[in-house]
Amino acid sequence: MALASDSDILEQAEAWHRAGLGVAIATVVETWGSAPRPVGSHLVIDEQGHFLGSVSGGCVEGAVVSEAMDVIGSGTPRLVEFGVADETAWQVGLSCGGKIAVYVEKVVS
Amino acid sequence: MKAAFLQAMNAERAARRACVLVTDLAQGVQRLVLSDGIAADPLHQELETALRMGKSGMVDHETGRYFITVQAPPLRIVVVGAVHVSQALASMAHLLGHRVIVVDPRTAFASKERFPDADLLAQWPDEALPVVGIDRYTAFVALTHDPKIDDPGLVAAMKSDCFYIGALGSRKTHAKRLERLGSAGFAAEHLARIHAPIGLDIGAVSPAEIALSIMAEITAAQRKKPERPAGS
Numbered sequence: 001m002a003l004a005s006d007s008d009i010l011e012q013a014e015a016w017h018r019a020g021l022g023v024a025i026a027t028v029v030e031t032w033g034s035a036p037r038p039v040g041s042h043l044v045i046d047e048q049g050h051f052l053g054s055v056s057g058g059c060v061e062g063a064v065v066s067e068a069m070d071v072i073g074s075g076t077p078r079l080v081e082f083g084v085a086d087e088t089a090w091q092v093g094l095s096c097g098g099k100i101a102v103y104v105e106k107v108v109s
Numbered sequence: 110m111k112a113a114f115l116q117a118m119n120a121e122r123a124a125r126r127a128c129v130l131v132t133d134l135a136q137g138v139q140r141l142v143l144s145d146g147i148a149a150d151p152l153h154q155e156l157e158t159a160l161r162m163g164k165s166g167m168v169d170h171e172t173g174r175y176f177i178t179v180q181a182p183p184l185r186i187v188v189v190g191a192v193h194v195s196q197a198l199a200s201m202a203h204l205l206g207h208r209v210i211v212v213d214p215r216t217a218f219a220s221k222e223r224f225p226d227a228d229l230l231a232q233w234p235d236e237a238l239p240v241v242g243i244d245r246y247t248a249f250v251a252l253t254h255d256p257k258i259d260d261p262g263l264v265a266a267m268k269s270d271c272f273y274i275g276a277l278g279s280r281k282t283h284a285k286r287l288e289r290l291g292s293a294g295f296a297a298e299h300l301a302r303i304h305a306p307i308g309l310d311i312g313a314v315s316p317a318e319i320a321l322s323i324m325a326e327i328t329a330a331q332r333k334k335p336e337r338p339a340g341s
Binding site for chain 2: 010011013014017025027029030038039040076077079103105106107108109
């Protein structure tokens with residue numbers, strides 16, 4: 001199977017939404033220092049915790065998925081930062097020493 | 110994000126049209142700007158730069174701070190002529206992440222063994238190019254040296270809004286080409302779009318070096334600000 005491209009990722013989000021699932025889109029909006037995925041990269045998540053794409057090299061995806069669950073529930077977008085200065089970032093392991101900001105928003109009709 | 114924006118972004122990408130999603134992160138307010146709406150948008154300068162660079166990012170503007178998600182269609186390079194230079198050009202373009210389409214009616218040239226990284230069309234350019242669809246995210250390159258094959262391709266390219274047109278051949282060959290295309294009815298401003306002799310002047314000798322000079326010229330056409338004001 002080929003690696004998912006940006007187009008596959010947003011198409012998957014649309015397909016999930018059409019199927020009646022709650023969907024969140026996470027987007028890397030800022031990076032500082034070394035960051036594994038460029039600004040604009042997407043991770044899309046459905047209400048059951050399925051996800052496609054990436055916002056880091058796998059370091060913070062788990063945390064972003066749980067943020068996405070909250071956002072799907074509340075409908076309110078949020079901006080989340082992960083970095084070495086942040087206690088949780090160490091826990092979730094952004095070991096590259098970089099810092100990223102991720103915008104998580106729900107797909108709404 | 111509104112589901113309608115998500116659907117529109119997917120539809121625009123499938124149609125090879127650019128669009129930009131503008132998000133006010135503080136307010137959570139979004140708008141989707143389609144390619145024909147960019148010029149009228151308050152952030153048009155920032156949007157145009159971001160589109161040219163193919164880069165999403167934060168933008169500070171007097172009206173606020175925005176994140177712009179750029180969706181530019183992937184570049185394509187349409188090459189007429191499945192020749193030695195084209196083989197090197199196809200490999201380089203593949204490394205740069207561009208899709209390459211090679212058109213050559215001579216089936217002995219347009220073979221998958223010679224072009225593992227390209228889509229091949231063993232057809233005449235005047236049949237193949239309308240199907241391929243040359244758009245503003247396409248670079249067109251004519252490399253056969255044979256007017257019978259190159260000229261119909263150049264005609265199709267000049268009628269399109271592709272961002273680059275180049276043709277292989279010496280100044281003398283190009284002068285003859287301009288004469289032919291001029292008497293076929295093309296005005297000087299159309300003919301001036303053709304980069305010839307093709308490629309940046311790096312003293313290229315081998316086919317790979319010529320391909321490098323072409324690839325560099327295409328990259329410059331893609332990334333550098335246009336020297337002429339937009340619309341002229």
